[in-house]
Amino acid sequence: MALAISMTASQPTIPRYYDALDFPSLWKEFPPVPEFHESVARMPVADLRALQERRFLEQMERAWQIPFYQRHWGQAGLKPCHVKGLADLASIPPFSVHDLRDALARNPPWGDFMGIDPERDAPIPLVLQTSGGTTGLPRPMLYSPRDREVMNIITGRRLYMQGVRPYDLVQVMLSLGLSNGGFLAREGIWKYTGAVPVMTGTGAQTPTRRQIEIMQAWKTTQLAAFPAYLRHIGHVLRDEMGIDPRSLGIKGLIVHLGMDDRAELEALWGAPVYDTYGTNECGSLAADCVERSGMHIFEDAFVLEIADPDTLAPVADGERGVVLQTTLFKHFAPLVRFNSNDISSMAPGTCACGSTHRRLACIYGRADNMVKLRGTNVFPEAVGALVGEHPRANGEYLCVVEQDPATGRDEMTVRVEAERPAADGPALRAELAARFKEALGVKLAVEVVAAGMLDPLTGLSSASKVRRLIDNRPKEAK
Numbered sequence: 001m002a003l004a005i006s007m008t009a010s011q012p013t014i015p016r017y018y019d020a021l022d023f024p025s026l027w028k029e030f031p032p033v034p035e036f037h038e039s040v041a042r043m044p045v046a047d048l049r050a051l052q053e054r055r056f057l058e059q060m061e062r063a064w065q066i067p068f069y070q071r072h073w074g075q076a077g078l079k080p081c082h083v084k085g086l087a088d089l090a091s092i093p094p095f096s097v098h099d100l101r102d103a104l105a106r107n108p109p110w111g112d113f114m115g116i117d118p119e120r121d122a123p124i125p126l127v128l129q130t131s132g133g134t135t136g137l138p139r140p141m142l143y144s145p146r147d148r149e150v151m152n153i154i155t156g157r158r159l160y161m162q163g164v165r166p167y168d169l170v171q172v173m174l175s176l177g178l179s180n181g182g183f184l185a186r187e188g189i190w191k192y193t194g195a196v197p198v199m200t201g202t203g204a205q206t207p208t209r210r211q212i213e214i215m216q217a218w219k220t221t222q223l224a225a226f227p228a229y230l231r232h233i234g235h236v237l238r239d240e241m242g243i244d245p246r247s248l249g250i251k252g253l254i255v256h257l258g259m260d261d262r263a264e265l266e267a268l269w270g271a272p273v274y275d276t277y278g279t280n281e282c283g284s285l286a287a288d289c290v291e292r293s294g295m296h297i298f299e300d301a302f303v304l305e306i307a308d309p310d311t312l313a314p315v316a317d318g319e320r321g322v323v324l325q326t327t328l329f330k331h332f333a334p335l336v337r338f339n340s341n342d343i344s345s346m347a348p349g350t351c352a353c354g355s356t357h358r359r360l361a362c363i364y365g366r367a368d369n370m371v372k373l374r375g376t377n378v379f380p381e382a383v384g385a386l387v388g389e390h391p392r393a394n395g396e397y398l399c400v401v402e403q404d405p406a407t408g409r410d411e412m413t414v415r416v417e418a419e420r421p422a423a424d425g426p427a428l429r430a431e432l433a434a435r436f437k438e439a440l441g442v443k444l445a446v447e448v449v450a451a452g453m454l455d456p457l458t459g460l461s462s463a464s465k466v467r468r469l470i471d472n473r474p475k476e477a478k
């Protein structure tokens, strides 16, 4: 009877995901693999630019409907008639995460950049994920069915480019909470590669020893994780369990490599490392192909520019700068010249794989993590790359910046881990300090601690993002 009573009440409209999209049409617009490889990936450059032009103008039309852009562009005096194509891109004022935070504070809880009002608009099925967020409340992002599906298609493309094939088992050791990385990997693997996602999550979700047992028992074929965690698991296997990680037969390591040591990880696991560039707003933007000579940008879905970190003016090809992101497919929260603060450069030449899509060299670091010490820009990621090269350090590190109360100067101390800190500490300290001075051009202090000591501070085995910088300077000095 209870059922009969509830059925007579006014019926809510339940939006169904599979009714929300015309999948075959979407796959023509944004081909999944393997079709992608024979079509869009090899498109003549002129055709690719024409496709970008068309999608860019559609994206601008959509963005002009959204209060955030009306306000941001209106304040700069920009009018719709000013932008006739990609040639006018540089005239559009960029925005950053500070503008997004401001919009969230102004219009909680979703901000006014989504272009949707869940209380007023007709219901559609939504996905909610967030930024990794190391401090404060993470930034939420809502995805429409189409936006999410394009991101899934692209995730499938990049994993296929990195060797994932049907019936492979991809062990995803990324956070399975609010942050986007883990769930997006699952959707992309499951829907568009034919492989099977094995969602063990971070070390906080599945302890390292259990991760290893699963790897061995089910014979997982690829590992998706942060490089630091892959190094940690490799060391546990080798040093604590007496097992050579290479004996596990892993076919590929799928990571956000940044400045981490590719050769060291590849030697440890006996498997190629594939670099990827992704964010919670966009999903995967660029990824290594099998050649591993720079990350192909998915140019049918994004326009990426490299700009001077201070002036935001475009830099010459090959020069380093911040990545400005423009999306070509998003209905919710489209991005037009979003300053990601990620430092990269365009890789020169063409790739042997035959793809015509341009490549990012790598992500060198984050502009907002950059510390200016006596006129020299220091990136924690660059420090980490040097720590990773030293045979007696285990690769873990944390940079701490403080103001010396006596001199008023900013000083950075790099804490590194060693397996035998008492025996190796003094030499390691001296050698690393000399190496920093030589490679970075600035003097850094070095502190050596025992293996595992930095974990609670960096969040290596528990957080979705590993913390590499603690800035203890008084606010006005930063």
Ligand SMILES: [Zn+2]
Binding pocket: 289, 290, 291, 296, 351, 352, 353, 354, 355
């Ligand atoms: Zn390639």
